[in-house]
Amino acid sequence: MPNNEAFGWAWIFLGLLSGLILGLRFHDADWLGGYGSLRRRLIRLGHVSLVALGMLNVLFATSAPRIHVAPAAFHAASFALVVGAVSMPACCGLMAWRPGLRPLFAIPVLSLLGGVAIVVLGLIRP
Numbered sequence: 001m002p003n004n005e006a007f008g009w010a011w012i013f014l015g016l017l018s019g020l021i022l023g024l025r026f027h028d029a030d031w032l033g034g035y036g037s038l039r040r041r042l043i044r045l046g047h048v049s050l051v052a053l054g055m056l057n058v059l060f061a062t063s064a065p066r067i068h069v070a071p072a073a074f075h076a077a078s079f080a081l082v083v084g085a086v087s088m089p090a091c092c093g094l095m096a097w098r099p100g101l102r103p104l105f106a107i108p109v110l111s112l113l114g115g116v117a118i119v120v121l122g123l124i125r126p
Contacts, residue, residue, distance in 0.1 A: 002082045004064075008057030011085055015050030022047055039096045046092030053085035053112070060119060067122035074122070080115030084108045 022043065025031045034040065060081055067074060088108035094101050 002078055003061075004057040004078055004081060005061035007082055007085070008054040008059075008061065011050050011054030011057065013054075015047060015052075015054060018047045018050060038099065042092045042096040046089035046096075049085075049088040049092065053081075053088055056112075056116075057081050057085055060115075063119065063123070067119055068125045069118055069122035073118050077115045077118035077122075080111045080118070084112035084115060087111065 029035065031040065060078065064074075067077070069077070085108075087104075091101070091104045091108055094104060
């Protein structure tokens with residue numbers, strides 16, 4: 001089982017680091033096709049997803065004692081949240097250069113939906 005807490009903090013660190021790197025060029029109006037370009041929006045989404053999905057993994061780790069599901073379901077949720085966190089920025093980066101890869105977005109979205117659904121079910125069960 002992944003250590004969601006350590007992974008989440010590492011992902012937050014990478015998100016902040018990527019923000020630093022991207023911030024070196026934010027002043028350039030034409031960088032990556034301009035502020036409103038699809039390429040630049042996807043790169044920004046990938047950067048933000050690192051921080052946000054890192055926080056989601058930390059939150060999962062802190063909620064773990066209150067999630068009442070079978071061990072296999074708990075492990076599936078843990079794994080799905082890590083897969084979603086890794087694949088979201090990767091898909092954003094890939095699609096920034098190859099928009100035709102948009103169907104890949106199903107990987108992080110379905111993974112995150114599945115992981116969160118297990119958590120929600122485990123938290124509403126008595």
